[in-house]
Amino acid sequence: MSLPVMFLFIITGILCISIAILAFYAVEAFSCLCKPKCACSNNPPTSIRDLPQATALLRTSKLSSRARPNRRLVLAFSISNAFTTTDPAFHKAFLSISKSLLRTSDDSWPILVEQTRAILKEPVTSTIENGISLVSLVQSVCFRFVLFKFFPSTQGITISSRTVTLITRAINELWISSKCSCAPGHSHMGSKKKLLRNTLASIFPDSPTPCPDEENPLNILLPAYETLWRIVLRCFLQVAFAYPPSNKFISTTVRYRAAFKSFLANPSSEQFTIRTKDEYCSAKDIVYESLRLWPPTRRIYRQEHENGAVLAVDVEFLQRTESIWGDEAGEFRPERWVIMNGEARTSDCKEAWMPFGKGSFQCPAIKMAPMMIGILVGGLIEEFGNGEWLLGDVADGLGDKQLENGRESFAEIILTKVGKEGKKK
Numbered sequence: 545m546s547l548p549v550m551f552l553f554i555i556t557g558i559l560c561i562s563i564a565i566l567a568f569y570a571v572e573a574f575s576c577l578c579k580p581k582c583a584c585s586n587n588p589p590t591s592i593r594d595l596p597q598a599t600a601l602l603r604t605s606k607l608s609s610r611a612r613p614n615r616r617l618v619l620a621f622s623i624s625n626a627f628t629t630t631d632p633a634f635h636k637a638f639l640s641i642s643k644s645l646l647r648t649s650d651d652s653w654p655i656l657v658e659q660t661r662a663i664l665k666e667p668v669t670s671t672i673e674n675g676i677s678l679v680s681l682v683q684s685v686c687f688r689f690v691l692f693k694f695f696p697s698t699q700g701i702t703i704s705s706r707t708v709t710l711i712t713r714a715i716n717e718l719w720i721s722s723k724c725s726c727a728p729g730h731s732h733m734g735s736k737k738k739l740l741r742n743t744l745a746s747i748f749p750d751s752p753t754p755c756p757d758e759e760n761p762l763n764i765l766l767p768a769y770e771t772l773w774r775i776v777l778r779c780f781l782q783v784a785f786a787y788p789p790s791n792k793f794i795s796t797t798v799r800y801r802a803a804f805k806s807f808l809a810n811p812s813s814e815q816f817t818i819r820t821k822d823e824y825c826s827a828k829d830i831v832y833e834s835l836r837l838w839p840p841t842r843r844i845y846r847q848e849h850e851n852g853a854v855l856a857v858d859v860e861f862l863q864r865t866e867s868i869w870g871d872e873a874g875e876f877r878p879e880r881w882v883i884m885n886g887e888a889r890t891s892d893c894k895e896a897w898m899p900f901g902k903g904s905f906q907c908p909a910i911k912m913a914p915m916m917i918g919i920l921v922g923g924l925i926e927e928f929g930n931g932e933w934l935l936g937d938v939a940d941g942l943g944d945k946q947l948e949n950g951r952e953s954f955a956e957i958i959l960t961k962v963g964k965e966g967k968k969k
């Protein structure tokens with residue numbers, strides 16, 4: 545081949561490649577312009593971080609303003625409950641059922657403690673040699689606890705650890721995928737939903753098939769289980785494996801554990817609030833402080849008009865902000881609930897503490913759920929926080945790092961069984 549021909553050949557090749565690259569980017573840019581924007585980028589929520597504005601919004605909310613942002617839950621789980629309805633009569637009836645399920649007599653608390661101890665002996669699917677995934681453990685314990693407390697009809701049914709894992713995983717994945725059309729797994733929601741429905745049917749054999757949304761067990765299961773596991777996980781991690789930053793003396797943590805031990809020995813509403821000289825804080829102070837730092841409902845959403853702005857009351861921000869809670873707002877200090885009794889800023893703190901919401905739709909479990917958390921955390925400490933288990937290989941626990949509050953945090957943590965002397969088995 546002569547030199548000019550070869551030159552022409554190379555130039556033509558370069559031109560063709562450049563045209564192909566340009567065409568590729570042009571097509572990409574055009575398809576981006578044509579693609580409908582997802583909801584979270586089209587209408588991102590407006591964060592409400594001003595306390596008076598937040599409480600005013602929550603106190604005046606209408607059912608429809610809550611139901612709109614919760615439509616994603618109807619699509620993902622086919623639920624029909626207080627969170628999704630616009631019908632005041634249905635809302636009232638649902639609330640009354642919830643309240644009667646939540647009612648717990650003095651005699652029933654010791655039964656819940658015994659049941660929690662029994663649940664803690666149940667196997668967990670994600671068990672490896674001498675180790676258990678911490679998140680799977682907490683999810684499975686909370687799930688079984690919620691079944692026992694709110695679904696007495698399931699008590700005679702043997703539920704395998706595999707079934708529990710399938711359900712808790714599917715709930716988690718659907719929750720994440722339903723957030724927006726751009727969320728991971730959004731396109732596979734149909735199959736996940738089917739898997740969840742079929743697996744649930746094995747626990748609730750008396751439910752009609754197909755199950756109408758109004759009779760979906762998830763109507764109660766979701767608000768109860770989804771909040772409990774997240775707070776129980778963090779409160780347990782903090783009390784069993786982290787040492788408070790402002791007081792590095794391990795004795796503080798020992799006192800917290802002792803408060804849970806006393807509560808489990810006498811599970812009554814009085815004992816929950818008792819502050820002894822030795823323990824100083826009550827189990828309730830510790831649970832309240834955990835709910836302040838790690839509210840399971842990090843934001844409460846409202847949308848007043850169709851296609852209007854989505855408002856997000858930033859509960860997590862309001863519960864950690866220094867202008868309300870002082871310089872140590874970001875620290876885990878259950879003692880603040882003891883000191884706060886006599887402090888001037890107490891009323892602002894009380895107003896800003898809203899893990900159970902505020903106003904119109906405040907959670908009916910506001911009195912009972914903290915005690916349930918106390919029982920679950922106390923049980924976990926008894927079984928796994930007794931020095932025989934380590935967080936993976938971290939012999940010193942979590943140190944003074946502040947725990948994260950993300951849904952997917954701690955997914956990698958494995959509880960590892962060690963000998964009594966602290967050596968890996």
Ligand code: HEM
Pocket residue numbers: 610626627638639642645646764767768769771772775839840841844845898899900901902904905906907908909913917
């Ligand atoms: C740690 C535990 C819990 C937390 C942090 C929590 C949190 C909340 C929050 C923030 C709201 C208000 C939502 C809004 O304003 O849109 C709420 C409402 C509600 N929660 Fe809970 N919850 C917990 C446990 C439970 C349990 C165990 C049940 C069991 C039945 C339950 C049932 C309900 C119901 C039915 C409502 C709707 C109230 C209404 O519409 O008036 N929650 N919860």
